Amino acid sequence: MKNFLPNEHVQRVLDITPAKLKDMGIKGIITDLDNTLVAWNVQDATPEIAAWFKDMKEHDIKVTIISNNDKERVSIFSEPLETPFVYSARKPLTKAFKHATKQMNLKKDEVVVIGDQLMTDVLGGNRAGFHTILVVPIVETDSKITRLNRMLERRVLAWMRRKGMISWEEK
């Protein structure tokens, strides 16, 4: 069960700043796309998200997008940001996380994993040995498979709350 527990929980990806990451000795980010950076049905980065990528780049923090979504979705979003990406990543399998870290030429403990789902992003990131940060999903509506994950997720979160493993506010 511990593998479902993120190291941190924040409201939005924009709350994660270069200053905060540098304090932690972090040099790279692996982030999910759908409902983490933009809503799953939004094609392009918002100006705020584009600025966040630029800010990271200016502070020498590398960012790789890894998504279970298909090539078209992930490349159309990522290419304008000039950021590396992995599509069809099959999270929570750990292969894509390891691959991305190697591509960034960083070590595990220099990278954080950010995502909105316990069953894919947090589980995968934890299993691969990264510091994981859970964000609140941008929109509630989602694809069918994600709805199933959400249902499981609510159960895991409820269990963790009962066990006193969760300290953050309920949304």
Ligand SMILES: [Mg+2]
């Ligand atoms: Mg997501």
